[in-house]
Amino acid sequence: MTDEPLPSVCVVTHPLAAAGENATRSLLDILSAVTSVALVTADLPADSEIRDRHELIELTQKGTGDSAVTAAVRFLLNQLRMCRVIAARDEDVVLFFGATSYLLPIIVARLLGKTALVEPRGDVPLTLRLNWEQQLPDWVAAGLAYTVRTLERAGFAAAHGIITYTPEMARQLDLHPESPNVYPTGARYVRTDEFRVQRAYTDRGRIVGFLGRLDEEKNIRELATVAARLPDDVTFRFIGDGDLRSWLSSELAAEIERGAVELTGWVDHDDVPDQLNDLSLLVLPSQPTEGLPTTILEALACGTPVLASPVSGVPDVVREGETGFLLDSREAAVLHETILNILERDGLDRISENGRDLIESQYSFEAACERYRSILNRL
Numbered sequence: 001m002t003d004e005p006l007p008s009v010c011v012v013t014h015p016l017a018a019a020g021e022n023a024t025r026s027l028l029d030i031l032s033a034v035t036s037v038a039l040v041t042a043d044l045p046a047d048s049e050i051r052d053r054h055e056l057i058e059l060t061q062k063g064t065g066d067s068a069v070t071a072a073v074r075f076l077l078n079q080l081r082m083c084r085v086i087a088a089r090d091e092d093v094v095l096f097f098g099a100t101s102y103l104l105p106i107i108v109a110r111l112l113g114k115t116a117l118v119e120p121r122g123d124v125p126l127t128l129r130l131n132w133e134q135q136l137p138d139w140v141a142a143g144l145a146y147t148v149r150t151l152e153r154a155g156f157a158a159a160h161g162i163i164t165y166t167p168e169m170a171r172q173l174d175l176h177p178e179s180p181n182v183y184p185t186g187a188r189y190v191r192t193d194e195f196r197v198q199r200a201y202t203d204r205g206r207i208v209g210f211l212g213r214l215d216e217e218k219n220i221r222e223l224a225t226v227a228a229r230l231p232d233d234v235t236f237r238f239i240g241d242g243d244l245r246s247w248l249s250s251e252l253a254a255e256i257e258r259g260a261v262e263l264t265g266w267v268d269h270d271d272v273p274d275q276l277n278d279l280s281l282l283v284l285p286s287q288p289t290e291g292l293p294t295t296i297l298e299a300l301a302c303g304t305p306v307l308a309s310p311v312s313g314v315p316d317v318v319r320e321g322e323t324g325f326l327l328d329s330r331e332a333a334v335l336h337e338t339i340l341n342i343l344e345r346d347g348l349d350r351i352s353e354n355g356r357d358l359i360e361s362q363y364s365f366e367a368a369c370e371r372y373r374s375i376l377n378r379l
Helices: 018-034 068-088 103-111 124-132 138-158 167-172 220-229 245-251 253-257 269-278 294-301 332-344 348-362 365-378
Strands: 009-012 037-041 055-058 093-097 115-119 161-163 207-211 235-239 261-265 281-284 306-308 324-326
Touching: 009 018, 009 068, 018 037, 018 093, 018 294, 018 365, 037 068, 068 103, 093 103, 103 115, 103 138, 115 138, 124 138, 207 269, 220 235, 220 245, 220 332, 235 269, 245 253, 245 261, 253 261, 269 294, 281 294, 281 332, 294 306, 294 348, 306 332
Parallel strands: 009 037, 009 093, 037 055, 093 115, 115 161, 207 235, 207 281, 235 261, 281 306, 306 324
Antiparallel strands: none
């Protein structure tokens, strides 16, 4: 560590949906606590806190578009706009957050003598393929996703360094955590004063829950099958909204009527800690598209054990039998049996305490600032 000023950072992202906006705001809060920072993005939500809290350069108000062709055109146009903005900025470091396949501006940043870093938020090519399969033949979706993955790998090679949330996320992206150009500890933070244990674990009812978008990517249909089969003394709560909410209301109408299943609908982020403090177990059988879901960190901060798919950076946080549990399969029958076995086991209160301790020691705001301070010092 030195006392020299840290390099200033220009964060560049692709068009931001709600989940991406939350992750970006978290990163900006960390960076602004240790150095000066600005954001270059597109399609930022009008009510985003970022507008009032950080310097913003918005490329366009248009998102990625509904079709693959529109998305491709806007992808190219946004890269050209990014190049122009980067050339006009004074920041020493350009951090491409999530925009890891934006190869042209990464190369331009290097040519301008800036330090180019890329930080993937998850498996973007897989996410795009799953979305494109809803509107295109599978082979076309797979081909387009392969193109994006190739661009992403080229971006990794062109950048000075790659930041991942955790070492396991680096490995799943075929990166080596020990490589000198890989910084494998860039995970976000949790507002531990807001996300905290409000209700002792031993005082909670047998409520199992899911929190997030109710869509195909989150394996909601499998969770619906599980919810319908749980014993009468267990309630399953779906917290969130999405394309499958109406389907859930119809599919589980009988269970909802007798109180075995609850659909909360959309919940304001300020109310999420209360919801998590109700749960004895949070279940997230997601596809391997996310780097490290914030929901997992928030649940552990509230002393809620998590049952999650061992994808990307999850195993570094959800530690089997210590802070939570890892899924062997996302099939409904396996999910059902695993949930029942967890609810019957002893020592869940200890696992609840371990989860909170992990967040306080490694994923507080102060810990996150120290990680990024260390990364910037190494450049």
